Amino acid sequence: MKLVCCFAHQIATWATQQSLTIIACDSMLSDLHTTRQRLRTGQTQATSEIERAIQAAQSPACQHAFVQTTFDEARAIANTPGIQTKPLAGLAVSIKDLFDVAGQTTCAGSVVLKDNPPAEQDSPAVARLRRAGAAFMGRTHMVEFAFSGVGTNPHFGTPVNPCSTDVPRIPGGSSSGAGVSVATGAAFIGLGSDTGGSIRIPAALNGIVGFKSTARLVPTQGALPLSTTLDTVCAMTRSVRDAMLAHELLAQRQVTRSSAPLAAYRLAVARTLMQDELDDTVSRAWQRTLATLRRAGAQVEEVNLTEIGQLQSIQAAGSLAAAESYVWHRQLLERNAAAYDPRVASRIQRGASMSAYDYITLLRERQRWISQMASALQGFDAVLSPTVPIVAPPMAELAPGLARDAAFLRVNALLLRNPSVVNMLDGCALSLPCQTADELPVGLMVWAGALRDDTVLNIALQIERILQK
Template sequence: MGRTNMTEFAFSGVGTNPHHGTPVNPADPAVQRIPGGSSSGAAVSVATGAAYIGLGSDTGGSIRIPAALCGIVGFKNTARLTPLDGALPLSSTLDTVCAMTRSVRDAIVAHEVMAGRTVTRSHAPLAGYRLAVASTTMLDGLDAAVARAFEHSLERLRAAGAHIEEIPLAGIRELGAIQSTGGFSAAESYAWHQRMLAERGEAYDPRVRSRIERGAGMKACEYIELIQARRAWIGAVEAALQGFDAVLSPTVPIVAPPIAQVAPGADRDAEFFRVNAMLLRNTSVVNMLDGCAISIPCQQPDELPVGLMIWQAAMRDDTVLNIALQAEAVLQRLPGTA
């Protein structure tokens, strides 16, 4: 059992740490790219072969983002399935304890141990599944390598028999307005950190501190409205997904940028927050949905890692994992082979 470095208090998708250093993404060590976060060191340990399983939490994408950027598998189960005992909270509403692995099969084993349950295996072929592609927001602004990998993945899955249909899922656009006052993470992290901020605020990573302190201004009525708005939003999205077994999206819209581009420093804060927002954009949809999702590698040969996210609403974990097993086999198969 080893302990790895990570983003302070799990509050960023970038993976930088000004106190102890930022783990280098092993996909391109010469350029020294970000590993993604918040579970940055855990992802690097799995990607380099130092560990079979990297434990972490996923509040807005902290397992799936580094998995996608480092070229490994990251599974975010439905939050209620794994206990939070011993985990330092970021958002008591959204936190999920889960893991990164080198394969979907290992992800299933890790989940079964952590959740104390057995995943129901299905041997249904991909032709038996109806899959959606959410076109609203989640396909905007893709890096060229991400767009190529995603489209190629869809082609391979269709060729394997999967029925894939593009849907708008317009509700995704509403999330910005729903979380305009700071969202659950700001409010709930501030409730936990407020005393320590008052006593030792100067010791915090300034970028993390600024995000936590957004919660100081949230009123009780705004927090209650947020809870109610989320509940209504979940109902609307679940209704839109009726008839589909899962949704396919790029895990993150960009490939890993160089660490120097977002390294600590006031002159790089704007770029850091821009990159952080892009990294969290797609993955955080699933956390707000109280859903489950897995990221599996799908990049083209000789290109930086890209993740394919397979996701659904709450308690559809076994379906998502079974689809991922089939998709992983298809995407790892050499073109032209049976």
């Protein structure tokens, strides 16, 4: 009951402050590339940009997006001589509360770890962004232990989707604060993770860009694990070209740019599962986007891709996330289960019923399935699908409580359904917005198999240009 009351109070407080109208989620926000150009030409200063980001972070639209802020550190970085010559030029970056930052305690959205000692060093992802000139704004809110696509957290308050114009809506998760920080202007890059959609879901629901790279390309050390097999370190941005830069910095590799037009690529659209249960807004945006791309010369072909339908039976005995998270959490749960978000604890505890046979079989079946998918997609450069089948639902419909648990589980499953296909594929994917100005955000997902990252990024860049005309 206490969690329900806290959640209801949060919604009421937010609604009062905002009068159910949001001034953020502004499509006119400059991306990082544009801002760096303005820095080079003297039209702005890194210190001025940091003050704008701090103002956004302190606004009602960004409430609960950060669990810890480091504004003074960000100001100091922005004021460093020569900072604008670095790739990130002293501009604002947020860090999901999953990553080690030297001198800070990594809590992963939980109270269970609050007494842990501070990290002795930065995680590789944080260190790479720091060397590139990032001005870190602070640690962002997340679903406890990254185990949900909805974005709620009963311990620290849940950030509200800044694109809502009627009622408070969910931000999507698990990288919820990261998404809100980018959508409101509090950060140009939101560092996060993606195990089953945790970057692409909030990107889709908040009207921004989220790129999930091939998992092996960015080290996961120094990030609290959910699934050691599926976890991917990646980021949200305001544009595809910013996503390219963020990926290059995190993966320490150069993306091969292509000037080929969209018509040069062969794109598949999966009939199986990924177009099911689309709500009216997503369906309208999806069909309109496909028509726009075809008019622009895109080769878009519907394919059955029935292999996607096998995933439910492959995971019938349990998921990789359940099995692998239970290994990490078992002793913590035995000592302190009452301190967990019950919805998170129940998902982790499902791993307890999986046998070694179940787990090894799942790994083997996954590899067989990846091979089948590769054969089915041979000749295609990428696949298009809705990132998620629904727009962000109202928060009140998913508030904690037994009466709403069924609704929560249904929404969580819908949000994870399409993105998680790519994680099981060991693939890469980018979500970019495809809604019109009068619609709630809708994400278009461009995806492919492992190590096709550059192709996905180049195709997404072409699509973004077409949709923005």
